[in-house]
Amino acid sequence: LSCTVTLDPAFGVAAVDPRLFGSFVEHMGRCVYGGVFEPGHADADTDGLRLDVLNLVRELGITVVRYPGGNFVSGYRWEDGVGPVADRPRRLDLAWRSVETNAFGLNEFMTWARRAGAEPMMAVNLGTRGIQEACDLLEYANHPGGTYWSDLRRSHGVADPHGIKLWCLGNEMDGPWQVGHKSADAYGALAAETAKAMRQVDPGIKLVACGSSNDRMPTFGSWEATVLDHTFEHVDFISLHAYFEKHGEDRAGFLSSGLAMDRFIDGVIATADHVAAKRRSRKRLKLSFDEWNIWYESRFAGHTNLEWAQAPRLIEDEYTVEDAVVVGSLLMSLLRHADRVGVACLAQLVNIIAPIRAEPDRPAWRQTIFHPFALTARHARGTVLRVEPVTPTYDTAQHGDVPVADVVATHDPETGHVTVLAVNRSETDAVTLTAHLRALPGLRIVEHLVLGGVPGELLHTNNAADPDRIQPRTGNASTLTDGELTAALPPVSWTMLRLA
């Protein structure tokens, strides 16, 4: 099998926004408690922040972290999480039927995010709360001083405003599981008024309206259209969430999840542009894909029959090699849409459907999906090139005809470096990748890494007993001569080639 592309810096999609490499920390299960924050752990600092986790977070290269939810935020009183820890109330978290101690809140999160080198992305509660509480939180976080909420922050030992730029107007408000779930009209009207008021507090913020929880929601498409009818002028982004999993033994369908992501993104762009057309607006709304990952939801007990517990073990999925190949291809889908997707968050960061796992009695470790994310975040920089892969297709029950291989490439105009990312979805055949590079003379291959492609290894995981079992390995059989790059892509694999 073959796959041919032409790489030419004259044909670019858009610059890669570093915010595409974001992640998500929710007060859920052991993401915060026992994940990023675990006072008393051998690797925790005096603030209770786990340094082993922080080191892996930095290595992962995340740029943005969304916080504090997720479904959690729709019942959250942010004031519970600030001020002297001894005075903070214990509350029921209805979203995950958990007991929230509030030992970790906004100021602890900001300390952590600074150390992680990541930009915060805050969500406000538009489930059980509204305009006033959103403005109070923004005033507490961003106003310099001399007012009730900003002086309260200062009295909590935080003299300088946090200066948080990115704000989500609620979370998954289309979902019946959401505390305070609303119709599109009710949410759209509330989101528009909240946006207007929040901009009065701080005109420098960027706002994200809730799109659909996934594209299988019965209201998908009409939800976005109605919400944007209300909010189009007042927001900067509309959100998308998507989780993928392998259903039964349908590996072929699972490996083509990137196509489902492409279609979802294209559908939201079409809807946003439809609203723009109706308004005769030149504004091209950006997309915030602020939850995406693989989540084996079929293994999850559900939202309603969980036992009340503090920091319970919830959805701590262990990821296989084939999961890592799919995560690599989902990142390629995001990059291909770099002209419209301005923010993306791998959900979540630690323990909960996460690239990083942490336990109380040992150092944190990398799951398989850590690797394609870290490598893409580090090396897919500059401009995404418009490549048009020519490759055979195969038939899938889920997605129809699917190209057997996918390729994305970036070109850094400053260094001249090129990164080629490729996936071979075939379960049986290697694909020979050929890239024509005549418009990019003088390059040589400096790195060729492969994940997957080893028969019998596809279902292997990295676990506590063997945390480094699966890692990218150096590929062979790649050449670059006379402006033509060739590489063998083994069956069910993700490949990165770096040219300099």
Ligand code: AHR
């Ligand atoms: O990431 C887990 C959950 O998935 C989030 O809380 C919610 O927003 C989504 O449904």
